[in-house]
Amino acid sequence: MSAQDNKPLAENAVVLESLPVITLKGVGPRQTERLAHLGIKVVADLLFHLPLRYQDRTRLVPMGSLRPGDEVTVEGEIQLTELKYGGRRTLLSRLADGTGSLTLRFFHFSAAQQKSLSRGTRLRCFGEVRKGTTTLEMIHPEYRFVAPDEAIEESLTPIYPATEGLQQQSLRRLTEQALAYLKQGAVLQDYLPVEYTRELSLPPLVEAIEYLHCPPPDAPVSLLMEGTHPAQQRLAFEELLAHHLSLRQLRLSAQQHVAPALKNKAELTVTFLQSLPFALTSAQQRVTDEISADMEKPLPMQRLVQGDVGSGKTVVAAMAVLQAIESGFQAAVMAPTELLAEQHYQNFCHWLEPLGIGVAWLSGKLKAGQRRQMQEVIASGEAQVVVGTHALFQEGVNFFELGLVVVDEQHRFGVHQRLALREKGQRDGRYPHQLIMTATPIPRTLAMTAYADLDVSVIDELPPGRTPIETVVLPESRRDAVVQRVESACREGRQAYWVCTLIEESEALQCQAAEASAEVLAEALPDLNVGLVHGRMKAEQKAQVMAAFKVGEINLLVATTVIEVGVDVPNASLMIIENAERLGLAQLHQLRGRVGRGKEKSSCVLMYHGSLSRLARERLAVLRESSDGFVIAQKDLELRGPGELLGTRQTGMLQLRIADLQRDQALLSEVARVAARMLQEQPERVPLITQRWLGDGCRYGDV
Ligand code: ADP
Ligand code: MG
Secondary structure (H helix, E strand, O other): OOOOOOOOOOOOOOEHHHOEHHHOOOOOHHHHHHHHHOOOOEHHHHHHOOOOEEEOOOOEOOHHHOOOOOEEEEEEEEEEEEEEOOOOOEEEEEEEOOOOEEEEEEOOOOHHHHHHOOOOOEEEEEEEOEEOOOOEEEEOOEEEEOOOOOOOOOOOEEEOOOEOOEOHHHHHHHHHHHHHHHHOOOEOOOOOOHHHHHHOOOOOHHHHHHHHHOOOOOOOHHHHHHOOOHHHHHHHHHHHHHHHHHHHHHHHHHHOOEOOOOOOOOOHHHHHHHHOOOOOOHHHHHHHHHHHHHHHOOOOOEEEEEEOOOOOHHHHHHHHHHHHHHOOOEEEEEOOOHHHHHHHHHHHHHHHHHHOOOEEEEOOOOOHHHHHHHHHHHHHOOOOEEEEOHHHHOOOOOOOOEEEEEEEOHHHOOHHHHHHHHHHHOEOOEOOEEEEEEOOOOOHHHHHHHOOOOEEEEEOOOOOOOOOOEEEEEEHHHHHHHHHHHHHHHHOOOEEEEEOOOOOOOHHHHHHHHHHHHHHHHHHOOOOOEEEEOOOOOHHHHHHHHHHHHOOOOOEEEEOHHHHOOOOOOOEEEEEEOOHHHOOHHHHHHHHOOOOOOOOOOEEEEEEOOOOOHHHHHHHHHHHHOOOHHHHHHHHHHHHOHHHHHOHHHHOOOOOOOOOOOOOHHHHHHHHHHHHHHHHHOHHHHHHHHHHHHOOOHHHOOO
């Protein structure tokens, strides 16, 4: 058992997780505010604020053995301090220790400092040794005055993530106070039973924390720098466990609810399949079966379907919708953008109306009268399927009997939205089934943590007959040639997209850029019909343009990234993406997925602006070489880290303090196992762990 494991708390024990930092020496209101910038509010937070790296100041190096490039601690006596004026005013001090000497060079210094560095003063300096004009030097070393026999540091010196007005020295002193509390028996509860950590060969909590703040001189520095030392892994493990548990809790609470058991009667679904011009792929069939089995149970389904762009998720969703309708329930299909919702609406009308099914449309942009009418058909049950944006779940929308909610392109929705949706669909204590579809392929290990509240199905096969998309990367200087290419493709009866992206966050500017490009292109291509679609157009306008593109009236569609998801026009076989270097790989892959949907060979031109950095070149090369969303996602993960991949900012997905989803991938399967065990054996610890790492769940962020 670790020292503090399960020990009943003494009545007056100091609990570091509820001790505000202001109680520390040297911390006033200003310091408190600065600490808060680093997310440090209580003394325990200081202990979880881990060093970024370490310096070795545990050995004094004789000056006679110094070499340029060494980062060392030296100690000696000042022999001479003088001002030099040649060019720049400089303060030079010569320090000697009997084996050799070294020049300390300062460009910024005060009169007091100059005075304090007087002949005969003993100094200990830490810094990098450089070759000066005549002697070895240190430029602006860290130094302090020492007595002749003063002891040397006993552990490696931690370098912390710092912030304005809160430098290393202060952070170190504060952390020392926090560690002193621990030594005196203050409480930092270890929530992982010691037998769990022993099995994982990881140290107990307090031991790990003490080690990381003061590693011994012989500590394996390279492991520490990589973040793979067992002490670091111990903390990363607990953090990942906290996230996993919190998502598992969500899942368990969902399973406390009741849902309608929607039997697969194989009536409408069979008729529908017969009406399609193709057969389901075996991946589509498998996933359809998984969904169908879930929906037959009286528990709300919580299933995520992952499938690469073009893998045919919509048909799978339609099968689920039909199963709900067969049992006399309604289904809602929600998409994140107006444009995508439109597409779905058209698809569902086309597929389901011939089967005698009423499909309704609901978006925030409907006029009051239309909206009221839609609300009526939804409430009466006349509309069996309702397609729309998040307007579907706003006030005033009451379903007659909602059995299934389908959410498409889930990567734009966070955990909170998943929950909110579930609550909205609830009626008389009965919850609808939830089917969530995403085209952002997430490597399995990541999915296990990021989606621990969901069951996951994967459509890992594309429909047959797709020809791979040829992707080229070109500088903007080749624009004329690209325009030519568009012209000849369109002249052969094919269609093209021209996607304008801007680094600006402002949608208005993006739309302006697209408008300008559309004009320029229309001028350059007088024989073609050039259309324009962007996020600021009215829904009807957008729908008109999309419809015209779909039937081939428009040859070239200039667009912003609104067409990123869902748009499906098989005859479009050429896509130009401007400023491709500015987009994430996953987003580029999404965009590119708008072509390659027909029999024609498709191509995608990634145009870049200026010159490419090595990383940018590497990233674009990934797209040129692969068309597999999972491979691309894995590479993106390697090159940019998971934050980018999961779109942390957009979705409020996992935000981690210590763990790193990529570096710590190997921990994730253990995390899942330990989470299950803890829920079984120690459920009372679960809220403690999640509270420690996630607070009140605010780390999921609101969208
Ligand atoms: P995504 O998974 O990207 O949402 P869609 O559902 O839009 O993909 O499907 C892409 C295209 O593939 C659509 O035109 C759809 O009709 C077609 N499709 C779907 N399933 C099959 C299949 N099994 N065989 C042939 N074409 C299919
Ligand atoms: Mg889709």
